[in-house]
Amino acid sequence: MNTISPSENTHWSFLKKISFRFFFSYFSLFILLQNNGAYPYFGFIGNFFKNLFYNFVPGIGKTFFGIEVKIPTGPSGSGDTTYDYVLVFSIALIAIFSTLIWSLIDKKSKNYLKMYYWLSLSLRLYVGLMLINYGLVKVIQLQFSPPSFSRLTQTFGEASPMGLAWTFLGFSKGYNLFMGLAEVAAVLLLFRRTLTFGLIITLMTTANVMAVNYFYDVPVKLLSTHLFLMAAFLFARDFNKAWQFFFFRKPVSLTSIYQPPFKKGFKIFLIAAKILLLSYVLGYGTINAMASKERSIQAKAALPLRGLYEIEEVSIQKGKEISDSPTEINGWKNLLIDHKEYALIQYKNGEKLWFTVKIDSLAKSLQLKSTSADLKEYTFTYHEGVDGDFYLNGLYNKDTISIKTKRTLDYREKFLLTNRGFHWINEVPFNR
Structure with a gap:
């Protein structure tokens, strides 16, 4: 890994700057409004903005899609509700509008290296922490439980596509462990030196999750698609080098993401924050997952007449x-x-x-x-x-x-x- 970072004098093309303005606006809003528990304790902030959009989104649905009925905004166990789709459309509209205004106001910036660093950090944390959380509950076979009585006495033809997928995935402890470790490997996204390698794994992992959600009608299509798109956005900076290396066998040199110069005290703060975050996510996350598994086992064992x-x-x-x-x-x-x-x-x-x-x-x-x-x-x-x-x-x-x-x-x-x-x-x- 070559740690030489691009100069702050690097000139970005007009198209690259336009693209960055859109993705910065879009991904920032999506993380803010659809955090899904990725950032610890982020709900206190996110809920304020969610409540604002609860009043705003139904109007967008009525104006653009003619939805006259009241759009439910509360949790339903599904991430692909009418509200969620209209919310994503609203985020895209705001991002387009923001890009236009930003482009009219800012005509002097040569690049957005500093903003790219903070956006990439936000995306790395969002995708990484999300997959680590999902991975931990797969490692202990908590997300996909073994087939229940009702599943085993059900015919294949009576099962829904999602039910069939859950039965298939929940049958094997070994496959749960394999899937879980592949998702926990997203911890590599949290370090700039291992980012590219981690993204290669994460792109395959999120693509597989997205495919299962699409083709087995699992209502997490929007979230899994965005996890894949975020990973693809992060990998885009190395795509050409990967293309040259794998398909033309040309030597390439990877560079770390440009990091703005920070004062020593702030650098120490960032390192300490990363250590605490990793300890919380991996340590507390593991303990919490194991405790949930134990509660599930005890609840089954204590169930009368089971x-x-x-x-x-x-x-x-x-x-x-x-x-x-x-x-x-x-x-x-x-x-x-x-x-x-x-x-x-x-x-x-x-x-x-x-x-x-x-x-x-x-x-x-x-x-x-x-x-x-x-x-x-x-x-x-x-x-x-x-x-x-x-x-x-x-x-x-x-x-x-x-x-x-x-x-x-x-x-x-x-x-x-x-x-x-x-x-x-x-x-x-x-x-x-």
């Missing part, structure tokens, strides 16, 4: 007689309890219905209320038998209902996907 219940026999007593007449419960195939608030009932005809669940361990009672409009409700008492037998007893339409089930806790043994294991040697492909 398991897969296969319905073996349904007995219905009308008064003093045992009835063989079919009821809605006769159509049950499986009862899945894998969440503290929800349960899933699978029917023999393939239908599925979600229920809210309330469990009283002391009274040994189980209450199910459907989340659909039909408002089906069941209340059972339960007790365990032998060899995994589990019994539910209650009333339904004034009839006494007794249900015998087979409870399975370690569901992995029941499914080929989770019990196949790893094989070095395969005489023939095992493709099922």
Whole structure:
């Protein structure tokens, strides 16, 4: 790495200055308004500007796109909402307007080396910290959890593209570790000497994430696209040299990003700030991720009645007689309890219905209320038998209902996907 930096007297072309003005305005606004937790504690600042845009963006949507309905602005779990798209369009409009005004006012500047340094630092931190955060939760397999009961009893055809991707990615601990380490490698972006090498890795990582989000309909398309564009913007200064080196085998010399001359005290401050930031992100980030993983494991372990219940026999007593007449419960195939608030009932005809669940361990009672409009409700008492037998007893339409089930806790043994294991040697492909 050649650390010789370009001179402050370097003349930028007119097109280069115009491009920089746009990207400086655009990326600065995007980071300010869509920080997504990249900068620690940045929300205190960002929320002020977000609240301003909550009132501004709907007007842009109505003016340019004819959106008459109220655009929801609150969090929804999706990063690709109508509000997000109109916000990005608004940012682009402001950046274009800013570029025009800036170009009219500033006709004397030869270059923007100092501003490029601060913009590149902001982008390196934004992309780097974002990917480190995402990488840490992948390393411990927290973002993509192993397939749940409901996933494993679902057919491929019933899964959404995003659900299929989450099942594929969550299946393997090893692949999660691989993805996580590739994203954590973005720590190389935080050092100017390792920036180019880190960008090569980051461009491949963000391109892959962006492709998954696009082609599996994951609602993080806007964010992943911007992470890729930011990495591409940073790599643009070395693109020609990389092209010459890889495709024409010409010797090249890389230079560090120009750093403005700082006073010694400020340099020490920057170094100390970087050390603290890295310690916080890598140290606290790792501790926090591990703690979240442990809480998730404990919550699963402490969940009462967690398991897969296969319905073996349904007995219905009308008064003093045992009835063989079919009821809605006769159509049950499986009862899945894998969440503290929800349960899933699978029917023999393939239908599925979600229920809210309330469990009283002391009274040994189980209450199910459907989340659909039909408002089906069941209340059972339960007790365990032998060899995994589990019994539910209650009333339904004034009839006494007794249900015998087979409870399975370690569901992995029941499914080929989770019990196949790893094989070095395969005489023939095992493709099922």
